[in-house]
Amino acid sequence: MHIAEVRAYVLKLAHDQVYLGRLDDGSELTEDRGYVVRAPWRSLYASRFETLLVAITASDGTTGWGEALAPVGPEIPAEIVSRLLRPTLIGARVGGVRPAWHRLRDLMRERGHLTGHQADALAAVDIALWDLLGRQRGVPVAELLGGAFRGTVPAYVSGLPADTDEARAALAADWAARGVTLIKLHLGRGVREDLATVDAVLAADERLRVAVDAHWAYGVSDAARLGTALQRRERVAFLEAPLAPEDVEGHRELQRRLDLPVAIGETLRNAYEFRHWLDRRALRVAQPDVARTGLTEALSIAELAAAHHVPVAPHHSVGLGVATAAGLHLAAALPDMPYFEYQPTTWEAASRVLRAPLVGTPGTGLPLPEGPGLGVDIDEDFVIRHATVHPSAHRSAHHPSADPSENR
The missing domain is CATH 3.30.390.10 (Enolase-like, N-terminal domain)
Structure with missing residues (x-):
C-alpha cells in the first residue's frame, strides 16, 4: 500500500x-x-x-x-x-x-x-x-501512540470574550455553574489591570481557579511583579507567556523567582527547542500545540518533559476539528497531562468541517473521539x-x- x-x-x-x-x-x-x-x-x-x-x-x-x-x-x-x-x-x-x-x-x-x-x-x-x-x-490514533491513559480529557476554558471585568465575571460565573473549575484569562494589559481582572473573576465563584496568559507582553521586572501578586492569590494555576517568546534566560530568571508555574510552548515547534527551555528550567508547564509540532514530534517533546518532571498541557487556539481531535488523542496518550485548552468559540467553529460535531464540555471533560484514526468524519x-x-x-x-x- x-x-x-x-x-x-x-x-x-x-x-x-x-x-x-x-x-x-x-x-x-x-x-x-x-x-x-x-x-x-x-x-x-x-x-x-x-x-x-x-x-x-x-x-x-x-x-x-x-x-x-x-x-x-x-x-x-x-x-x-x-x-x-x-x-x-x-x-x-x-x-x-x-x-x-x-x-x-x-x-x-x-x-x-x-x-x-x-x-x-x-x-x-x-x-x-x-x-x-x-x-x-x-x-484510534491514541492506541497507535501507545494507548490512552484516559478516555475523557480534562479541560479548562480559555478566554472570556467581554469588554469589562464585570462582564468577564458574569461569564466566569456562568461557566462555574456548568461545572468549570479553571478559566484562563487573556491579559497582558498592565500589571494593575491584569490583577483587577483576576480578582473580579475569582470573586465570581469561590470554586473557580484562574490562569493568566500574558501574551508575551512584559519585561522580567513587571512579569515578576505580576507573578508574585498572582501567587499570593492561591487560586491561580499558572502564568503563561509572560515575556518575549525568544527570551529563554528571562523566563528562567522569572521562574526562579516564582513558585507559580510558568507555562510555555505554543511558539515552539520541535524537541530541540523544548530541550533548551527544559534544560534551563525556564518553564514548569509545557504547552506544545500538535498542529504546530505534529504528533510524532509531540511525543518526543512529551518524553523530554517527563524526564524533567514537567507536565504537558497541550495548547489549542483556533485549530478546527482535525487539530482538535489530534490534540485530544495526544492528551489522552500522555501520562502527566493536567488539562487541555478548550476555546469556546473555536469549539463551535471546529465542527463545521465535520459531518458529526465534537461532543463534550469543559465542565465534564472532553471524550476522546471514537472510531479509527482521529475518530472524526471530515x-x-x-x-x-x-x-x-x-x-x-x-x-x-x-x-x-x-x-x-x-x-x-
Whole structure:
C-alpha cells in the first residue's frame, strides 16, 4: 500500500463570533479590515477562522486528514505541502509514519527550517499520516501512540470574550455553574489591570481557579511583579507567556523567582527547542500545540518533559476539528497531562468541517473521539466547496474547480 495523492486546502471561515471577541478599543474585527494587531499584543489576528487542512490518500482510496495551526496566511504552509512535501510523499509506503517524518523534516533542515511555516506544514502532514494509518488498521490514533491513559480529557476554558471585568465575571460565573473549575484569562494589559481582572473573576465563584496568559507582553521586572501578586492569590494555576517568546534566560530568571508555574510552548515547534527551555528550567508547564509540532514530534517533546518532571498541557487556539481531535488523542496518550485548552468559540467553529460535531464540555471533560484514526468524519464536500486556495495541479478528476467565486 502506498500514498497516491496529497492535497492541501486553505480555509477561511467566517463565524458568528470572532476569536477572543472585540478588540480592546471596543471595535469589531471585521473581514474588510484584513489582518490586524490586537493591541496591546503584538501579533496579527484574522476576523475569520483560517486554517490549512491536508488530505493524504492511499492507493486503496483510504484518506487521512491533518491540520496545521495557521491562523494567519495559511496559503504559505499550503505551498510548502504542495511544492516541497508532496513529491517526497507520493509513492511512499503507508504506515511508515516515523520514517516519513524524519525524511520530510530533513528536506530543509540544514537551511534553518525546523520551525515556522515549514514546521506547520510538516505538522499537518504528520497528523494526516497517523490518521491514515489508524483508519487502515481500524484503531484510534491514541492506541497507535501507545494507548490512552484516559478516555475523557480534562479541560479548562480559555478566554472570556467581554469588554469589562464585570462582564468577564458574569461569564466566569456562568461557566462555574456548568461545572468549570479553571478559566484562563487573556491579559497582558498592565500589571494593575491584569490583577483587577483576576480578582473580579475569582470573586465570581469561590470554586473557580484562574490562569493568566500574558501574551508575551512584559519585561522580567513587571512579569515578576505580576507573578508574585498572582501567587499570593492561591487560586491561580499558572502564568503563561509572560515575556518575549525568544527570551529563554528571562523566563528562567522569572521562574526562579516564582513558585507559580510558568507555562510555555505554543511558539515552539520541535524537541530541540523544548530541550533548551527544559534544560534551563525556564518553564514548569509545557504547552506544545500538535498542529504546530505534529504528533510524532509531540511525543518526543512529551518524553523530554517527563524526564524533567514537567507536565504537558497541550495548547489549542483556533485549530478546527482535525487539530482538535489530534490534540485530544495526544492528551489522552500522555501520562502527566493536567488539562487541555478548550476555546469556546473555536469549539463551535471546529465542527463545521465535520459531518458529526465534537461532543463534550469543559465542565465534564472532553471524550476522546471514537472510531479509527482521529475518530472524526471530515465533510470533504464542505472543505472543497469552501477552500479559498485549491491545489489545481494536484486535483483529482472528481474534485470541482476552485473558482474563487464559489467560496463567498
